[in-house]
Amino acid sequence: MKRTPLTSGIMYLILGTLFVLLAIQNVNRTGWGFFSYFLVLLATLDFGSGIRMILLHRKITSINKKNK
Known part of the structure; x- marks a missing residue:
């Protein structure tokens, strides 16, 4: 099964x-401890x-549409 940037992007957003x-x-x-800041960093x-993966997917599809 092929893993596209769109599916990777959606998975990253779900994990975030x-x-x-x-x-x-x-x-x-x-309260705000080390672990809380660490989780916020991972979410960021x-x-x-x-977002970067979804934008990459949009760019790839627009390039493929121009070439057809």
Whole structure:
């Protein structure tokens, strides 16, 4: 099965959302500690990667449409 940038981007966005939810629960339970900041950092990286992958998919499809 081929893994496209779109599916990778969606998976990154889902992971980013999961990390945000875990960070919210951790802050509500224990306050802002190292683990909370770490989860927010992971969520930020995942959202950035997800957006970049989706934009890459759009660019690839637009190039493929121009070549046809």
